[in-house]
Amino acid sequence: MANDGPVEHGYPHLETVRAAITALYKRLSYDTIQTFATSVVPADVAFCDTDDLYLGAHRVAHELVRHYRLPDARLIVSFREMRHAANVELVAGPEYFVELNDRFRTHRRDIGAALAHEVMHVYLHRLDLSFPGVRDNEILTDTATTYLGAGWLLLDAYREDRASSQKLGYLTSEEFGYVLAKRALVFGEDPSVWFTSPQAYTAYVKGMQLARQDEQQPPLTAAGWAGRRRYARDRRHAPSGPPQPDVRYSFTPDGGGRLRVSFPCPTCHQRIRVPVRGRVRARCALCRSVLECDT
Numbered sequence: 001m002a003n004d005g006p007v008e009h010g011y012p013h014l015e016t017v018r019a020a021i022t023a024l025y026k027r028l029s030y031d032t033i034q035t036f037a038t039s040v041v042p043a044d045v046a047f048c049d050t051d052d053l054y055l056g057a058h059r060v061a062h063e064l065v066r067h068y069r070l071p072d073a074r075l076i077v078s079f080r081e082m083r084h085a086a087n088v089e090l091v092a093g094p095e096y097f098v099e100l101n102d103r104f105r106t107h108r109r110d111i112g113a114a115l116a117h118e119v120m121h122v123y124l125h126r127l128d129l130s131f132p133g134v135r136d137n138e139i140l141t142d143t144a145t146t147y148l149g150a151g152w153l154l155l156d157a158y159r160e161d162r163a164s165s166q167k168l169g170y171l172t173s174e175e176f177g178y179v180l181a182k183r184a185l186v187f188g189e190d191p192s193v194w195f196t197s198p199q200a201y202t203a204y205v206k207g208m209q210l211a212r213q214d215e216q217q218p219p220l221t222a223a224g225w226a227g228r229r230r231y232a233r234d235r236r237h238a239p240s241g242p243p244q245p246d247v248r249y250s251f252t253p254d255g256g257g258r259l260r261v262s263f264p265c266p267t268c269h270q271r272i273r274v275p276v277r278g279r280v281r282a283r284c285a286l287c288r289s290v291l292e293c294d295t
Helices: 014-028 030-034 053-067 108-127 134-147 152-156 173-187 198-214 225-237
Strands: 074-080 086-088 095-101 165-167 250-253 259-264 271-275 279-283 290-294
Touching (some): 014 030, 014 173, 095 108, 173 198, 271 279
Parallel strands (some): 074 095
Antiparallel strands (some): 086 095
């Protein structure tokens, strides 16, 4: 939790975020992800200053348990002084003990954001889905929270001015915006109407720009002129040409003297291989996206 300290910006964890989206589709399946088409709405996690602290925290925790479809999970919420925003003890269940930073005693509007991340830890624990290392596993948790409909709370908890700052989660605000945008493009949902933080809206707009760029990379037909020209040049020199570290497609021979091109699906980032033979339509087996390509 960045609390009155420097807030990191940009996309330093982008590849891990993309890997996390792929992992979600692989572990949950397309059909299960479609059941999360509706996000947590503000009314479900609203927390007034006049609400009882513990009753309110348990009510919000219950709503998030319901959203993640964990009907047999019970969260016991407490508060204490700690460095991080929150912590959950991952055990066999059905009871899970969540500790929230004492800061939330007076910043109650952000309790839903902190609990969204911790309840996702429980969800992923039950799925037996994790990444190696604390950092990457926390990035997976933030990404899953956001992609499955509760992470807009984490982005909305980001506030910064000349005198103070607050940011929850391990992703940067722009990375939260990117994952929210990827979700919005899949489900046709606009989470920006729920933001109370102007910085959250700005980060979402930046994230949407990057998410749109994913849909405009060659060999997709939506790629721009410069991208198409570079793709044609790389194709002429493939597969013996020098590697191109700043492009996401790659060429390989198929064994019959012809080329195949491999590129990430713009929705789930699973690698797709298609023959190099002009206009083709590819269907991602993981997220079922249909892609128009010019190979």
